[in-house]
């Protein structure tokens with residue numbers, strides 16, 4: 102009994118912050134809707150009906166949430182250890198590109214090809230993020246900057262390949278690879294709906310990451326490195342090893358995010374497919390809102406995906422521009438950042454200044 | 464302060480109906496065991512925490528402090544234990560930071576700042592060169608800089624939370640002088656400390672707290688250290704008899720360690736020492752003479768340029784921290800907040816550090832949380848650490864309790880070599896006695912102990928042998944019978960034993 106109570110209390114601790122932010126964000130959204138000249142209550146009812154409270158739309162939201170959710174896990178994995186990986190987009194691009202190529206071109210039994218594709222994809226994503234860790238380790242290039250820049254490199258290199266050598270020439274307009282074989286696609290759960298096994302794989306990843314984070318030595322050491330690197334080092338944690346493993350894990354998860362989208366929905370790699378959708382950035386928001394907690398990030402990702410789906414649908418049915426939904430989303434983020442900012446402000450201004458000065462010196 | 468009660472978010476009752484009065488020009492000491500609620504009460508007065516109930520009156524007027532800025536406006540200042548200074552700037556710049564004198568709207572008036580600071584430092588007899596850059600100042604001067612900062616903000620009431628914990632004995636003396644001068648100049652002072660001789664030396668009145676409650680208020684002239692300590696802990700403290708040491712074979716041997724720091728500044732200039740089984744070896748020295756670097760080199764946090772280190776027959780120079788720890792070394796660091804813990808980690812996470820790779824807590828990479836929780840609970844109980852749950856954050860413990868936790872964690876390794884630096888910093892006299900006994904117990908079990916402490920009394924009491932460090936080398940070695948405060952003092956200042 103007390104165990105259940107404790108678990109509930111724990112969940113509350115994890116989730117109250119995102120919930121409050123969401124609530125305040127909705128209020129700001131309501132004001133905007135009023136200004137635009139609609140009734141916020143009916144708009145919200147439509148929005149929630151068309152995102153969560155009808156089976157059809159619920160499945161649409163859940164499907165959309167898969168890449169966002171997995172991206173948020175990639176962020177959680179790296180940021181917890183204090184490594185600000187902003188390159189999830191690039192890692193998912195490179196990883197899923199390699200995965201798709203293996204799936205399309207490798208001969209052999211389906212089952213073997215799938216395994217090979219997933220492994221190669223994850224390794225490619227991990228390698229791509231490891232490169233950032235490597236140049237930080239050897240040449241002290243900030244991970245924030247290198248990972249961010251490598252997003253562009255990933256997009257342009259993949260675009261180059263699919264524009265020329267690897268392009269599916271059956272379509273004149275679309276720049277994309279060939280489709281992966283029918284048998285390799287993630288099975289759909291209900292006939293006629295795009296909702297597929299990918300969602301459950303994503304949930305499994307949440308549980309897996311939760312396990313890594315809370316039960317393993319690696320999770321412990323990476324959390325301690327994030328909280329206080331000096332303390333971790335003092336306790337015998339090998340900092341560079343934690344950094345490499347953390348970044349590799351993050352990159353591999355990012356690759357999964359891309360592959361789940363391709364193997365479940367798109368079935369091929371399309372030019373700039375992850376840049377235009379912004380999954381990685383929505384995932385980043387989800388991870389931040391939930392204080393880098395895997396389960397919190399899972400829920401928040403689903404919610405944000407629902408907001409996007411609902412937003413698109415209110416545009417169709419009420420004529421309110423999709424930007425309003427984006428605006429609600431942004432205000433939620435804003436409220437969470439205010440919360441974070443307030444915590445941060447508490448620490449003396451001076452100390453912050455001293456730290457930044459020190460950081461600048463390094 | 465009237466009827467102050469404070470209950471923290473996690474249900475801890477830190478202050479229970481506390482009353483406190485402070486007169487002008489008075490030095491009031493606040494004493495009490497670890498976790499008694501002293502810091503909490505002061506944080507409330509300084510606006511860092513909000514009371515659950517109770518009121519604050521300044522000169523008869525009721526005040527509500529939302530934040531330290533409010534408190535400062537009412538003339539209350541606090542000298543923090545962790546200095547909030549900007550290391551690369553000069554003393555003067557640091558002091559005026561936030562209230563800079565200006566030439567025009569945007570231009571900082573450096574000259575005026577310096578003049579004002581010099582005037583202030585002269586008036587209260589602080590004697591500090593305002594052109595010094597803070598990062599080059601020893602801790603004692605940095606603290607004076609903090610005091611000046613508070614004075615610059617026109618504080619009439621100045622709170623000191625364990626100001627002497629980080630100071631050398633000489634610095635403590637001048638701090639006490641400063642306190643007297645401030646009181647003479649009309650300032651009111653609240654001093655929290657665990658060192659009862661300081662209470663006796665400077666205070667006019669003394670408040671004793673226990674379990675968040677007010678136990679007694681006494682005039683300092685009408686009490687004694689003995690009475691105070693009895694009131695604090697509720698029992699008498701007896702000095703433990705220290706049995707004769709029976710040193711065995713050598714556990715740690717350090718030969719000719721040389722280390723050059725940034726910009727070619729020599730830090731260690733050829734240090735050699737050894738520690739045997741069943742022996743406590745102390746290192747005396749004014750802090751900043753290479754002690755910290757020496758310890759960091761031994762435990763693997765730093766690499767020496769030359770020299771070698773042998774632990775339990777194995778060369779450990781150049782090995783990483785974990786391998787050295789696994790060879791048989793535990794370390795209580797001098798600074799509990801920056802190295803000893805992560806303030807945002809839970810108690811169990813903090814206690815697991817350096818145990819996470821031990822078989823007892825780790826099965827093929829999976830942590831055994833249950834075993835850990837049982838062990839940690841027992842250990843915290845044994846060390847009498849006041850806490851509410853293992854999942855609370857380390858930063859929520861009182862300073863002394865956190866220190867006890869770190870000591871408990873390192874002692875529980877039962878390592879062949881135990882390195883302890885400032886083991887009793889910030890702990891109350893009861894806990895100090897306990898920690899000393901634990902160290903002696905490890906010695907009796909054949910442990911080799913290397914002790915660094917700026918508290919000379921502690922060092923002389925525990926050490927069977929003492930090395931004195933000065934300017935990066937060992938300036939002398941004394942046996943227990945030879946070591947007296949006087950000759951250790953001479954060696955600490957760079958003199959020779961024959962003087």
Ligand SMILES: Nc1ncnc2c1ncn2[C@@H]1O[C@H](COP(=O)(O)OP(=O)(O)OP(=O)(O)O)[C@@H](O)[C@H]1O
Nearest residue numbers: 471477497498499500501502503859860861862863
């Ligand atoms: N931020 C906090 N959250 C929860 N509990 C806290 C917090 N700060 C202090 N406490 C608890 O309040 C009690 C009093 O703590 P306080 O720091 O005032 O003690 P103290 O008298 O200063 O002790 P010490 O001599 O060890 O510094 C302790 O039990 C401590 O665990």
Ligand SMILES: [Mg+2]
Nearest residue numbers: 501502861862
């Ligand atoms: Mg305290």
